[in-house]
Amino acid sequence: MVGIVSYGSYIPKWRIKVEEIARVWGEDPEDIKNGLFIYSKSVPGPDEDTATISVEALRNALSRKRINDVGAIYVGSESHPYAVKPTATIVAEATGFSPNITAADFEFACKAGTAAMQTVMGMVKAGMIRHGIAIGADTSQGAPGDALEYSASAGGTAFIIGEKDTIAEIKATYSITTDTPDFWRREGQDYPRHGGRFTGEPAYFRHILETSKKIMELMKTKPEDYSYAVFHQPNGKFPSRAAKTLGFKESQIKQGLIVPYIGNTYSGSMITGLSAILDIAKPGDRILAVSFGSGAGSDAFHIEVTDGIENYPRENAPDVWKQINSGKFIDYAIYAKFKGKIKMGE
Amino acid sequence: MTIPRFWREFEHRYRLIGTKCPSCGRVYFPPRDVCPYCHRESVGKMQKYELKNTGKIYSFTVVYQDIPDFKELKPYIMAIVEMDDGPKITGQIVDASPEEIKIGMPVKAVFRRIREESPSGIIEYGYKFVPI
Amino acid sequence: MRDVVIIGAGQTKFGEHWEKSLRELAVEAGLRAIEDAGIYSKDIDAIYGGNMSAGSSTFQDNIGTLIADFTGLAINNIPAIRVENGSASGAAALHEGFIAVASGIYDTVLVGGVEKLTDVPMENITDVISGEIDREWEAFNGSTLAASAAMIARRYMYEYNAKREHIAHIPVISHRHGSLNPYAHYKNTIKIEDVLNSTIVADPLTMLDCAPISDGASAVILTTMENAKKLKNDGIVRIKASTLASDFISLHSRDNITSFRSTIEASRKAYKMAKLEPKDISFVELHDAYSIFGMIALEDLGFFRKGEAGKYLEEGYGNLDSKLPINPSGGLKAKGHPLGATGVGQVVESVFQLRKQADKRQVSDPRYALTHSMSGAGGSSIIHILEVV
Numbered sequence: 001m002v003g004i005v006s007y008g009s010y011i012p013k014w015r016i017k018v019e020e021i022a023r024v025w026g027e028d029p030e031d032i033k034n035g036l037f038i039y040s041k042s043v044p045g046p047d048e049d050t051a052t053i054s055v056e057a058l059r060n061a062l063s064r065k066r067i068n069d070v071g072a073i074y075v076g077s078e079s080h081p082y083a084v085k086p087t088a089t090i091v092a093e094a095t096g097f098s099p100n101i102t103a104a105d106f107e108f109a110c111k112a113g114t115a116a117m118q119t120v121m122g123m124v125k126a127g128m129i130r131h132g133i134a135i136g137a138d139t140s141q142g143a144p145g146d147a148l149e150y151s152a153s154a155g156g157t158a159f160i161i162g163e164k165d166t167i168a169e170i171k172a173t174y175s176i177t178t179d180t181p182d183f184w185r186r187e188g189q190d191y192p193r194h195g196g197r198f199t200g201e202p203a204y205f206r207h208i209l210e211t212s213k214k215i216m217e218l219m220k221t222k223p224e225d226y227s228y229a230v231f232h233q234p235n236g237k238f239p240s241r242a243a244k245t246l247g248f249k250e251s252q253i254k255q256g257l258i259v260p261y262i263g264n265t266y267s268g269s270m271i272t273g274l275s276a277i278l279d280i281a282k283p284g285d286r287i288l289a290v291s292f293g294s295g296a297g298s299d300a301f302h303i304e305v306t307d308g309i310e311n312y313p314r315e316n317a318p319d320v321w322k323q324i325n326s327g328k329f330i331d332y333a334i335y336a337k338f339k340g341k342i343k344m345g346e
Numbered sequence: 347m348t349i350p351r352f353w354r355e356f357e358h359r360y361r362l363i364g365t366k367c368p369s370c371g372r373v374y375f376p377p378r379d380v381c382p383y384c385h386r387e388s389v390g391k392m393q394k395y396e397l398k399n400t401g402k403i404y405s406f407t408v409v410y411q412d413i414p415d416f417k418e419l420k421p422y423i424m425a426i427v428e429m430d431d432g433p434k435i436t437g438q439i440v441d442a443s444p445e446e447i448k449i450g451m452p453v454k455a456v457f458r459r460i461r462e463e464s465p466s467g468i469i470e471y472g473y474k475f476v477p478i
Numbered sequence: 479m480r481d482v483v484i485i486g487a488g489q490t491k492f493g494e495h496w497e498k499s500l501r502e503l504a505v506e507a508g509l510r511a512i513e514d515a516g517i518y519s520k521d522i523d524a525i526y527g528g529n530m531s532a533g534s535s536t537f538q539d540n541i542g543t544l545i546a547d548f549t550g551l552a553i554n555n556i557p558a559i560r561v562e563n564g565s566a567s568g569a570a571a572l573h574e575g576f577i578a579v580a581s582g583i584y585d586t587v588l589v590g591g592v593e594k595l596t597d598v599p600m601e602n603i604t605d606v607i608s609g610e611i612d613r614e615w616e617a618f619n620g621s622t623l624a625a626s627a628a629m630i631a632r633r634y635m636y637e638y639n640a641k642r643e644h645i646a647h648i649p650v651i652s653h654r655h656g657s658l659n660p661y662a663h664y665k666n667t668i669k670i671e672d673v674l675n676s677t678i679v680a681d682p683l684t685m686l687d688c689a690p691i692s693d694g695a696s697a698v699i700l701t702t703m704e705n706a707k708k709l710k711n712d713g714i715v716r717i718k719a720s721t722l723a724s725d726f727i728s729l730h731s732r733d734n735i736t737s738f739r740s741t742i743e744a745s746r747k748a749y750k751m752a753k754l755e756p757k758d759i760s761f762v763e764l765h766d767a768y769s770i771f772g773m774i775a776l777e778d779l780g781f782f783r784k785g786e787a788g789k790y791l792e793e794g795y796g797n798l799d800s801k802l803p804i805n806p807s808g809g810l811k812a813k814g815h816p817l818g819a820t821g822v823g824q825v826v827e828s829v830f831q832l833r834k835q836a837d838k839r840q841v842s843d844p845r846y847a848l849t850h851s852m853s854g855a856g857g858s859s860i861i862h863i864l865e866v867v
Contacts, residue, residue, distance in 0.1 A: 013441040013476075045440060046418040047458040051471065055457040081469055090471065094360040094457050096396075328441075337418055344417075347618070355614065376615045382726075405636070405735065407628035408681040409620065414601050416620050424625045424680070426730050434730035436616045444681070449636050460619060472619065 002121050003166030003306070004159050005067060005131060008060025008317050009275040010053050011155040011262055014043040015327035016335045018150055024332045025145045032150055037236025041153035041263025043330065044139045046338045048154065050077045051090040053137040053268075058095050058158040060317035061133075067160050071129025073103040074119055076112025076136045076267045077156075078185070078192075080105050091135065109183060110232055111293030112136060113157065113267040118173055118299060120161045131162040138266035143191035144341060151235055153263030157271040167309040168278065168287070172302040174215040176207055183294035199294070200238070207298035208232065208242045212290050215300040223247040227285035230256030230273040232292035234264050248288075255280060261324050274303075276320035281305045347463070352470050359472035362455060364433060366395035373397070375433040399455040400478070401429035408444040415461040427453055427475055438474045452478045482579045483706045483867065484715040486515025486699035487829040489822075492814030493663040495693040500532060500541075500594035501548045507695035507819070508549045508590050515699040516709055519551055522699075523584035525558040528571035528591035529818035535598040535606045545590065562818075563722075564610030564853025565767060567591060568696065569821025569860035576720040579700050586705060591822035592695035603691055607817075610854040612728040624688060626729055626855040627768035628680035634736045634770060635682070637785070642682055644788025646673035648769040648804075649686050649811045651796040656808020658839035659827075663692045663814030673769070687769040692814030696823035703867075713833045718752035718846070719863040721745075727857040738771075738856035741778035748848070748861040749780070756780035759863075760844035761803040761831065763824035765852040767810050775850050776804070779861075803841045806831055821851035825862055832866035 017040045022029035033039060044053070054075050075088045088103035106112040106119075113136015120132030137156025142148030161170075182203035185192035195203070208231055216222065223229070229248045231239035236259050243253045256273030265272055270291040277287055287303040318326075336342050357363045364375030368391050369384040375397060381388035406425035409416075416422055423439040425447070439447060440458065453475040460472040488510025490503050498506075504527070512519065525546050533539040539560075546558035563570035568591025575589040598606055604624075608617040611626055634640055650670055656662040668686060676684035706714045723743035729735045749755060756779060766772030776787040781802055796804035807813045807827035810820055828847035830836045847864045 045458075047440065047460070047474065049459060049469070051469075052457050052459060059457070093356055094471070096361055340418075376612075405629040405633040407625050407632060407683075408678075409622065409625050409628075410678045410680065411604050411622055411624060412601065413604055413620070413622065419620075421678075421681075422620060424619075424621050424629065426629055426735070436621050436728065436730045437619050449632070470618075474619075 001166070001169040001171070002124050002161060002163050003169035005162040005166055006061045006065035006160040007157065007275055007278055008057050008062070008064060009155065009157040009272050009320050009323065010056035010060060011272070011320070011323040012042050012044045012048055012053070013326070013328055014045060014338065015040045015329050016043050016332065017329060020332050021150055035237070036150060037240065037260055038150055038263060039260050041151060042155055042265065042327065043335050043338055044154035049081045049139055050075070050079050050137045050156070051081050051087045053139065053154060053156040054087060054091045054135045054158065055094045057135060057137060057156045058091060058133060061158045061160055062095065064313055064316045065160070067131050069130040070097050070133055070160070071101060072120055072123055072132040073097060073101060074106055074116035074134055076106035076108065076116040077138050078107055078109055078112065078266055079139045079141065108297060109294035110234070110264070110266045110269055111291040111297060111299055113271045114291040114299040114301070117159060117161065118175070121170060121173065124161055124163055131160055134159050134161060136267035136271045138268055140264065140266040141191050146191070148192070148194065151264040153265050155262060155265035155272055156268040157275045159271070165308055166306055167312045168281070168303050168305045170301055170303050172215055172219055173299060174211055174218060175297060175299045176211050177297040180296035182296055203294060203296050204234065204238050204292055205242060207296055208290055208292050209245060211298040211300040212246050212288065215288070215302055219302045221302070223252070225286055226252060226288045228255060228277045228281070229253050229288040230270055230277060231290045232270040233257065233259035233273060236260045258320065258324060272320060279314060279319040279321065281309060283307045283309060347470065349468060352468070360457065362397040362399060362473060364395050364397055365392040368393055373432045375429070375435055397429050397431045397433070401427040401435070401453060403447065403449055403451045403453060404428040404434055405449060406439065406447050423447055425475065439476070440474045441476045446477065454478050479580045480582060481703040482576050482700055482717045483703050484698045484717065484825070484829055485701055485706045485709060486511040486517070487826040488514050489661055489696035489826045490694050491661050492692045492694035492816055492819070492823065494596050496596060498693070500536065500538065500592060501544055503594060503693060503695040504545045504590055504592040505548050507592070507697040508545065508588060511588065511697035511699050517586065517699065520554065521586050522551060522556060522588050524556055524578060524587045525551065526561055526571040526575040526587060526589045527558065528561050528568035528822060529593060530562060530564055530567045531593065531606050531609060531817060534609055536594060563858055565815070565817045566821055566851040566853040566858055566860050567818040568823065569849070569851030569862065570722065572698065572822055572825060572862065573720050573722050573860055575700050576717055579702060586699065586701040588697060588699055589822060590695060590697040591819040593816035593818045594693050595691045595816065596693050610857065616728050622680070623855060624680040624683065624768065627770055628683045629729060630735050630774070630855060631682055631770040634774065637736050640785065640788050642674065643670055644791060645687065645769045645773050646670045647788070647791035647796065648766050648772040649673050652766055652805045652809035652811035655798065655806050655839050656812025659808045659813055662808040662812050663690055664812045683768060683770070689767045689810035689815035692816040694814055694816035694819045694823065696819045696826045698822060698825055698829065714867040715829050715832050716865045716867050717862060718754070718865045719748035719861065721747040721751060722858060722860045723747065724858045725856055727854060729855055736774065737784065738774060738778050738852065738859060740856050740859035741775050741850065741852065744859040744861040745779045748863050752863040754846060754863060758846055759848045760846050761806055761841045763807060763827060763847070763849040764805055764809060765850050766805065767815055771852060772809065779848065779850060798839065798841055806836060806839045806841050821849070821860060824849040824851060825864065828864050832864060
């Protein structure tokens with residue numbers, strides 16, 4: 001059965017608080033915190049980008065289990081450092097998998113990472129490759145003063161997927177895809193735009209709820225059959241409401257709900273929540289993991305943790321919550337400098 | 347740097363691949379084609395050697411100079427790190443404030459952007475260090 | 479090997495020469511040396527010119543030919559060669575000139591050094607100077623020469639439990655002497671507190687620990703003792719030793735960064751060649767591009783034991799009237815540091831001192847002068863020991 005052989009996440013060290021962003025734009029931080037259920041977000045250093053985050057996430061996965069027989073690397077992101085020139089080649093070179101490997105970049109807003117997972121699963125199942133690597137990572141941008149600025153953050157997670165010696169089996173995956181323009185960024189534009197409240201019901205909820213229901217139908221499961229559930233996290237509110245609507249309890253989503261402290265890491269969002277769950281999961285645990293990507297689509301995964309996790313050295317890399325809790329806070333001015341928001345002279 | 351000048355060093359800059367002298371066992375980073383101690387004994391025999399990514403700070407400074415490539419990092423911490431495998435490496439310490447840095451402090455190598463040719467040019471990646 | 483002597487010395491003022499080009503500076507120093515020697519252009523058999531950065535800073539290479547041309551010597555078609563050895567380029571040119579005369583290949587040579595740094599855009603200057611450390615494995619990662627000096631200083635303080643104040647004595651001494659030198663870039667005196675409180679460049683070093691960016695040129699005329707005696711009765715300065723030693727270019731490749739092996743080796747050979755010991759030296763011109771370099775050099779040259787230079791400096795060593803006058807010229811810190819001109823400039827000062835022509839900064843009755851020039855952070859060191867005949 002195809003599944004996760006190893007995993008690793010990376011969250012940049014720097015954080016900015018909602019209060020600090022609200023102070024600059026004359027907004028009430030309590031409104032934001034209550035409205036979005038976000039307290040702070042991660043900020044990449046000026047020397048970090050999707051390639052460096054992907055490499056660090058994958059190195060964390062490899063330090064838990066060094067797999068050499070890897071046939072594919074796919075990196076999903078909406079903030080690839082180059083418009084043309086793959087991130088995946090940099091990651092392959094930096095982790096020593098170059099040159100005998102196939103590689104490509106994926107883009108599907110916040111679900112590019114799970115699209116990469118599905119592709120790799122298919123290749124493993126078809127016998128094309130023994131192992132494949134799927135990464136979702138972003139250094140996402142929110143226009144200064146826009147609501148997105150409170151959430152658009154940075155981070156990423158890498159999965160090594162194979163059929164032998166898995167720590168968690170991916171028993172099923174189900175997707176839906178529609179043309180729903182809830183969020184976009186045109187070529188050459190610095191910042192994305194979004195449809196405001198249109199991003200909720202017709203976009204996030206319709207897709208997330210539909211795939212979640214379908215995969216449970218397929219697997220003949222109910223919410224109470226899962227130890228954990230994790231949904232895409234554009235803010236804290238959406239996944240909490242989706243979970244409640246579906247009948248999941250807070251205790252099932254708490255471990256994977258990381259957005260209140262590090263923001264929305266876009267392609268890294270749901271899968272970093274999944275990574276946090278794997279950090280504590282036990283054999284037999286069932287996990288429902290559902291991503292959402294604007295534009296729009298959703299990928300759901302039914303995952304079951306195997307006995308393999310018992311002898312798998314999770315401690316060889318820092319767990320997600322440890323990374324979340326070791327952040328250092330910066331003010332808006334340093335944040336603006338780090339994110340390149342200050343107009344420089346020649 | 348021109349593209350080939352940077353590109354030909356990828357494995358060293360990305361993965362800390364140095365060389366090891368088969369004669370005396372010394373490990374070198376950056377890589378050397380000749381061991382300064384074994385000379386002819388080592389010529390043509392130097393082996394690739396991937397360093398472990400951990401080490402300790404041997405010395406450091408906080409740079410306040412105006413260098414266009416590192417403007418947004420100023421002030422930045424520059425250090426010589428003594429790697430657990432032997433060689434010393436010059437690199438920046440990041441994700442840390444100057445006041446926490448001490449000689450002897452354990453650090454590990456991470457993958458970061460070092461500089462870019464220009465906003466439209468290639469991005470040059472390499473190693474920096476973070477406190478463990 | 480023939481005895482090699484200096485019969486002429488000349489230099490420009492070191493500093494910011496906005497109105498003068500590289501070639502004008504070189505010509506000015508060269509002509510002064512020729513005039514001082516009392517010879518004519520036709521007497522010169524070859525030119526050795528030290529310069530570090532003309533190619534990278536002003537896109538002018540082939541400096542040897544250029545200087546021969548504009549000193550009016552190209553018409554004689556004599557050999558003219560640029561010597562590059564980082565900021566020790568001038569001293570390296572002198573070493574080459576010495577070898578040429580000592581070997582009998584040439585009888586009379588002009589050795590010059592020149593650097594024009596104010597034509598470099600300010601934002602590029604650090605990068606140009608970083609050309610003398612390892613570009614790929616030090617400078618690429620963000621290190622600079624000042625950062626190298628600072629890392630040496632921190633390690634020195636760590637290993638020897640040295641006080642920060644100790645290191646600051648070097649620029650204080652250099653400024654005190656520079657204030658008396660009409661050729662000096664800076665003529666102000668400074669105190670220890672000024673050094674400690676100055677703008678930080680690379681912690682723990684401040685702006686006053688670092689030599690300035692200067693323009694300038696310097697030149698000497700070398701010939702054989704036999705020739706010199708036909709021209710002059712006094713003021714002939716013999717080169718008792720001319721030695722050069724190298725080390726690993728980057729700090730990270732060295733076992734120890736609180737001592738410069740190139741300085742230890744070059745001085746060991748120089749003392750042997752001159753049949754002298756450190757205690758015989760009347761005064762020393764040190765390469766204090768950064769205060770810590772000068773401090774460490776004092777130990778590596780054998781004047782003080784490792785880790786003890788600070789203690790002696792605190793006691794007053796270094797002043798003109800002390801047992802060991804340091805940098806009577808003002809050193810690189812106050813006289814200025816026009817890279818390629820610096821090493822020859824140290825020798826020009828030593829010639830003036832040995833001839834007792836140094837006016838207010840005159841060291842009393844000097845017999846032997848030692849000059850110490852260095853490239854990068856000790857990548858190479860060049861020692862000259864001079865004696866007045």
